[in-house]
Amino acid sequence: MKxxxxxxxxxxGVGHLVSTLEFAKLLINRDNRLRITILIIKLPNTTETDVYTKSLPTSDSLNVINLPECSLPPNSNPGxxxxxxxxxxxxxxxxAVSNLTTGKHHGHLAGFVVDMFCTNMIDIAKEFSVPAFVFxxxxVAFLGLSIHILNLFERDNVDSTHLQQLTELxxxxxxxxxxxxxLPSAVLHKEYESFFMGYxxxxxxxxxxxxxSFEELESHAAHSFSSHPDLVGLPIYPVGPILNPEPKTKGTVDSDDIINWLDDQPPSSVVLICFGSRGSFDEDQVKEIALAVENSGARFVWSLRKPPPKGTMIPPTDNSLSELVSVLPEGFLxxxxxxxxVIGWAPQAQILAHPATGGFVSHxxxxxxLESIYFGVPIATWPLYAxxxxNAFExxxxxxxxxxIAxxxxxxxLGGANYLLTADKIERGIRSVLENDGEVRKKVKEMSEKSRKTLLEGGSSYKYLGHLIDYIMNQVSN
Structure with a gap:
């Protein structure tokens, strides 16, 4: 049978690639009638995605093709x-798709799954007369927000300038x-309007x-897709949480070293301070964080990265010890x-999974x-971009x-932050996220249980994945 x-x-982009690869594995583990081919689009002159694709188990069911690189137009905005x-x-x-459908091992082309920023590829799925799904x-709440704002722009002639004049929506x-x-910057700035509309x-x-995401986490949002006239026509399949196992890159820190250190700390006593693969701050803000950490007296693991040169899009890098000493307050270390x-790149999931970790200052x-909910660690919110x-408001x-926190x-x-967050605000957030008997911690622990059950037989994400596979398989039998 083909x-x-x-x-x-x-x-x-690593943030999108990793969860897509995990979703692909989830699909083929669930149903062996599927074969997945992942077409990798690389940004010019980057190799950051290689470690993820090279570590995939190549099999009869999973196939990775690196597309030829294209150059980018000079000096245009990132969108x-x-x-x-x-x-x-x-x-x-x-x-690549034509080659797949004519090769000797080819299966029946049954559909496309395109990233939320690659929706222009839906045209190609239509040319091959197969369904296209967006990953x-x-x-779910942010998906609803995107569609609602598109309707405001298209139907009600609102634009980003109008949005900025409102206080709430x-x-x-x-x-x-x-x-x-x-709201995300993409809908508040004129220069991103065409990018937002396209997406x-x-x-x-x-x-x-x-x-x-999963229905138990975002029940109001999931329900709005079956009840609100603007959203009803869009079938959604919440199949998460799809989590990244540990990324393959290593920073200047040895993960084992941090885990050994955590082994010696009391349960739920450590706060992890980490801002993702692109989060970094200038010296003034670093000093405020250091002051807050020290004044709170809390145990901490702080992933402190060096900002990229101004006006560039490259990710932050790790500091050397001498650089750390110069950006932190004197004698802090x-x-x-x-x-x-204080570390550079952090093995985030491993730290969140550790029983000593009790709170997470996060972007x-x-x-x-999803990781913090899965591991039952409450967040203190400090959003940066996108x-x-x-998400922080939700x-x-x-x-x-x-x-x-904010x-x-x-x-x-390519610009800076809108204000300096002061140490007292950060310190309050750290103290409050480590509270052991708080309502927030109780809620997160309950949701952690649900996030583990939803992927198992009988759970809502398990069911949605089943519906999706049935839909795809129907394309083949018709």
């Missing part, structure tokens, strides 16, 4: 550059009014949207030697949010599963 061939197109890169890759995608690497996928300052329109062209560790990226302000105000802190792409 397998049903599903083509995956992740967007170039436009990405759009241009994806348009340029269309011919390569078409060629959405954020939550009613959005069907949120139970509370959403403050404008919790959001693409969502509506899909035959279904696979969301890395000596004074905190007994209670904390609220969606992958990090949809992190929205965690604190909708789900009551996080404490607030909800409206924002770092503009």
């Amino acid at each position: 397998k049903a061939e599903v083509v995956f197109i992740p967007s170039p 436009l550059a990405m759009t241009a890169l994806l348009e340029a890759q269309k011919t390569n995608v078409k060629q 959405f690497t954020s939550g 009613a959005i069907p996928s949120f139970a509370n009014l959403v403050p404008t300052k919790s 959001a329109k693409g969502l509506k062209n899909a035959d279904g949207i696979i969301v890395n 000596n004074r905190t030697v007994g209670i904390g560790r 609220c990226g969606w992958n990090s949010t 949809e992190q302000q929205t 965690l604190v105000c909708e789900l009551k599963m996080a404490v607030e 909800l409206d802190y924002r770092v503009e792409l």
